[in-house]
Amino acid sequence: EVQLVESGGGLVQPGGSLRLSCAASGFTVSSNHMNWVRQAPGEGLEWVSVIYSGGSTYYSDSVKGRFTISRDNSENTFFLQMHSLRAEDTATYYCVRMPAASHGWYFDLWGRGTLVTVSS
Amino acid sequence: EIVLTQSPDFQSVTPKEKVTITCRASQSIGSNLHWYQQKPDQSPRLLIKYASQSFSGVPSRFSGSGSGTDFTLTINSLEAEDAATYYCHQVNTLPWTFGQGTKVEIK
Numbered sequence: 001e002v003q004l005v006e007s008g009g010g011l012v013q014p015g016g017s018l019r020l021s022c023a024a025s026g027f028t029v030s031s032n033h034m035n036w037v038r039q040a041p042g043e044g045l046e047w048v049s050v051i052y053s054g055g056s057t058y059y060s061d062s063v064k065g066r067f068t069i070s071r072d073n074s075e076n077t078f079f080l081q082m083h084s085l086r087a088e089d090t091a092t093y094y095c096v097r098m099p100a101a102s103h104g105w106y107f108d109l110w111g112r113g114t115l116v117t118v119s120s
Numbered sequence: 121e122i123v124l125t126q127s128p129d130f131q132s133v134t135p136k137e138k139v140t141i142t143c144r145a146s147q148s149i150g151s152n153l154h155w156y157q158q159k160p161d162q163s164p165r166l167l168i169k170y171a172s173q174s175f176s177g178v179p180s181r182f183s184g185s186g187s188g189t190d191f192t193l194t195i196n197s198l199e200a201e202d203a204a205t206y207y208c209h210q211v212n213t214l215p216w217t218f219g220q221g222t223k224v225e226i227k
Binding site: 044045046047050058060061094104106107108110111112113 | 121152154156158163164165166169170175207209211214215216217218219220221
């Protein structure tokens with residue numbers, strides 16, 4: 001089955017760190033552009049970061065310098081390392097695929113999300 | 121950053137009625153605009169790609185149009201299962217951005 005499964009969310013204090021993982025099955029992570037999109041409670045969608053199939057990475061201004069996206073090709077998994085977390089980072093984090101293999105610059109596959117809560 | 125503004129923010133609609141949601145971009149984005157549906161407690165789902173192309177498995181009552189700065193999502197003959205929040209999304213320029221969402225309620 002083609003799917004994405006996030007893990008690693010939880011409660012963390014302001015200033016703390018957390019690492020999110022997204023395990024893919026049914027397709028190859030490194031052949032696609034993989035993203036993180038977040039949604040604060042009761043709010044809309046916000047794009048966070050992308051790692052292109054070629055390895056280039058990009059971030060939203062709100063997380064640049066604090067978050068790092070990476071992938072492990074052998075595990076078919078990608079990650080979001082989050083440092084210096086703030087209350088405004090509280091959100092459900094979705095991992096999302098852009099199907100680079102078909103030149104698709106759209107989000108065609110979403111995980112179920114993992115909740116990150118930043119609070120003391 | 122390209123700002124996407126959707127209207128309306130909320131719409132209460134009777135089943136079988138037609139729904140129209142608009143999305144306006146702060147600068148021209150060609151056809152690099154997609155639409156998603158998010159039902160309560162679910163992940164978003166792609167409906168329309170590149171402004172007017174239906175994604176696989178999406179019911180034919182959903183359609184999209186527009187280019188440049190003005191885009192429209194139309195739901196013909198609304199069904200109860202269409203109660204959701206709808207988002208537009210541009211991929212013309214990083215950072216990719218979303219509209220604020222339009223919540224569609226069934227009367």
